[in-house]
Amino acid sequence: MRWALLVALLLALAGCASAPTAPAGADADMQARSxxxxxxxxxxxxxxxPSRAGTxxxxxxxxxxxxxxxxxxxxxxxxxxxxxxxxxxxxxxxxxxxxxxxxxxxxxxxxxxxxxxxxxxxxxxxxxxxHDFEPLATDAPGVRYDDPYLPLQQGFLALGVPQAHRLSTGRGVHIAVIDTGAQTDHPDLNGRAIALHNLVDERPAAALAERHGTEVLGLIAATGNNGQGIVGIAPDARLSLYRACWYGAANGRARCNSFTLAKALVAVLASDARVINLSLGGPDDPLLTQLLQQLLRQGRSVVAALPADGLRRGFPAGVPGVISVAATGQADGAAPLQAPGRDVLTLQPGGRYDFASGSSMAAAQVSGVVALMLSAQPALDGPAIAHLLTGAEGRPWTAQQLLALGKAAPAGRQTAAHNFR
Missing domain, CATH: 3.30.70.260 (ACT domain)
Structure with missing residues (x-):
C-alpha cells in the first residue's frame, strides 16, 4: 500500500573520456586471475x-x-x-x-x-x-512461464504502477544499466532502442543473452500493452546497457571487477543518463568511488542493491548519496529503503519468463520508479529524488496526508514513506 501511495504522490507533483586499451588476451587474464x-x-x-561554453x-x-x-x-x-x-x-x-x-x-x-x-x-x-564484484540476485526455483500473466507481477501491482502509468511511463528519461549482457531481442524488449556497450571482451554485445542483465532490464522497462509477457516499471524510458559483468565457466556465477566497472562508469559519465542502476556489490573501491561521486555531483540518481546482510557498505551501496535498496524483509527490515525482491516475475533469456529474487531486483524496480518521477518532474535532481524516496521523517502516511504534504511542500522537499512494501 505504501508503494502505491508514494508513487501516486510523486507523480501528482508532476567530462569527456578516452576508451581504455588492453593488449590482446589481457581482459581474459584479468577476469580469470584478478x-x-x-x-x-x-x-x-x-x-x-577548447570546447563549447557551458556544461x-x-x-x-x-x-x-x-x-x-x-x-x-x-x-x-x-x-x-x-x-x-x-x-x-x-x-x-x-x-x-x-x-x-x-x-x-x-x-x-x-x-x-x-x-x-x-x-x-x-x-x-x-x-x-x-576487485571482483557480483550481481546481487538469488536463483529462484525453476518455475517458468511461456505466456503473459500480469497478475503474477505482485511487486509491480504493489507499487501502484498501473495507476502511476496514467501520469508517467518514463518517457524522455535515459537509464544506464551496468550489468551483465542481456537478451535485448526478447519478445518483451524486441523493438526497443537499447544502446549496447560490451566492456568485458570483443564479442558483439547484441549476441550475449545473459540472465542477470535480462532480469534487470525486464523489470525496469519491459514493453507494455504488447499483448504478451509482463510490463516494466518505466516502459518508455530510454535504455543503455553497459556489460561490465560476465558469467564464469567454472561456477556459473556472474562477476565484475574494478577495471570493467571503471570503464562502464567512465562511459556513463560521457552520456546524458540521469538514472544509473547498479544491481551489484562488492568491497570498498577507491577508484570506483571517485567515479561514482563524480556522477552524483552532476545531480544524477544512482540506485544500488544492498548487500545480503542488509548493511550499507562496500561499493556501490556504501557510497554516500547513492540510493541503496534492500529486498523487502531483508535483514529484518533494517535497511532504510526496501522494495519487492522475492520471487519477482521478470524476463529470462530464450524469450522466457521466470521468478528472480534478491536486492538486485528491488534496485531495478526503484530505478524504474525514479525514471517515472523524473519524467513527471524533470527539474528534480539526484539529491531531491533521494530525499523523496528515503523520507526525512520516515513514518507512514495515509493517502490524504501524503497528497496534502506533497502539495504543500516546496519543490524538491516533498517527503515520502521510507519503507516500500
Missing part, C-alpha cells in the same frame, strides 16, 4: 582542448579530447620498473585528472606486499586491488 592484478593511478596533468548533462557525450601525457607516461614507466609490474590495460580518466593502469604483478610477488610498496610511492596517487 588476484594477480592491481590498479594504479598517477597524475595526468593535461589541458582540455550540462546533454554535453557530456562530446568527442574525447584527452590522451596520456608525457609526464604520466614517464611516471608509469618508473613505477612499473621499480615494482616489477607489467601493464595489462591503461586509460586516462580526465574527470579525475589521472591516468589509470591495470598492472600484473610478478609471478613470485605477494599482491599485499606490492600494494603496500605502492602506497609509499610518492608518484602514485591511487593503488588498489583489482
Amino acid at each position: 588476484d594477480r592484478f592491481v590498479v594504479v593511478a598517477v597524475a595526468n596533468p593535461l589541458q582540455r582542448l 550540462s548533462l546533454s554535453s557530456y557525450g562530446g568527442t574525447p579530447r584527452y590522451t596520456q601525457g608525457e609526464q604520466a607516461a614517464r611516471v608509469l614507466a618508473d613505477v612499473a620498473r621499480r615494482h616489477q609490474l607489467r601493464e595489462a590495460a591503461a586509460w586516462p580518466i580526465p574527470v579525475l585528472g589521472v591516468h589509470c593502469v591495470v598492472f600484473e604483478i610478478a609471478p613470485d610477488a605477494s599482491r599485499d606486499a606490492v600494494l603496500a610498496a605502492l602506497a609509499q610511492d610518492a608518484q602514485v596517487q591511487l593503488a588498489q586491488p583489482l
Whole structure:
C-alpha cells in the first residue's frame, strides 16, 4: 500500500573520456586471475582542448579530447620498473585528472606486499586491488512461464504502477544499466532502442543473452500493452546497457571487477543518463568511488542493491548519496529503503519468463520508479529524488496526508514513506 501511495504522490507533483586499451588476451587474464592484478593511478596533468561554453548533462557525450601525457607516461614507466609490474590495460580518466593502469604483478610477488610498496610511492596517487564484484540476485526455483500473466507481477501491482502509468511511463528519461549482457531481442524488449556497450571482451554485445542483465532490464522497462509477457516499471524510458559483468565457466556465477566497472562508469559519465542502476556489490573501491561521486555531483540518481546482510557498505551501496535498496524483509527490515525482491516475475533469456529474487531486483524496480518521477518532474535532481524516496521523517502516511504534504511542500522537499512494501 505504501508503494502505491508514494508513487501516486510523486507523480501528482508532476567530462569527456578516452576508451581504455588492453593488449590482446589481457581482459581474459584479468577476469580469470584478478588476484594477480592491481590498479594504479598517477597524475595526468593535461589541458582540455577548447570546447563549447557551458556544461550540462546533454554535453557530456562530446568527442574525447584527452590522451596520456608525457609526464604520466614517464611516471608509469618508473613505477612499473621499480615494482616489477607489467601493464595489462591503461586509460586516462580526465574527470579525475589521472591516468589509470591495470598492472600484473610478478609471478613470485605477494599482491599485499606490492600494494603496500605502492602506497609509499610518492608518484602514485591511487593503488588498489583489482576487485571482483557480483550481481546481487538469488536463483529462484525453476518455475517458468511461456505466456503473459500480469497478475503474477505482485511487486509491480504493489507499487501502484498501473495507476502511476496514467501520469508517467518514463518517457524522455535515459537509464544506464551496468550489468551483465542481456537478451535485448526478447519478445518483451524486441523493438526497443537499447544502446549496447560490451566492456568485458570483443564479442558483439547484441549476441550475449545473459540472465542477470535480462532480469534487470525486464523489470525496469519491459514493453507494455504488447499483448504478451509482463510490463516494466518505466516502459518508455530510454535504455543503455553497459556489460561490465560476465558469467564464469567454472561456477556459473556472474562477476565484475574494478577495471570493467571503471570503464562502464567512465562511459556513463560521457552520456546524458540521469538514472544509473547498479544491481551489484562488492568491497570498498577507491577508484570506483571517485567515479561514482563524480556522477552524483552532476545531480544524477544512482540506485544500488544492498548487500545480503542488509548493511550499507562496500561499493556501490556504501557510497554516500547513492540510493541503496534492500529486498523487502531483508535483514529484518533494517535497511532504510526496501522494495519487492522475492520471487519477482521478470524476463529470462530464450524469450522466457521466470521468478528472480534478491536486492538486485528491488534496485531495478526503484530505478524504474525514479525514471517515472523524473519524467513527471524533470527539474528534480539526484539529491531531491533521494530525499523523496528515503523520507526525512520516515513514518507512514495515509493517502490524504501524503497528497496534502506533497502539495504543500516546496519543490524538491516533498517527503515520502521510507519503507516500500
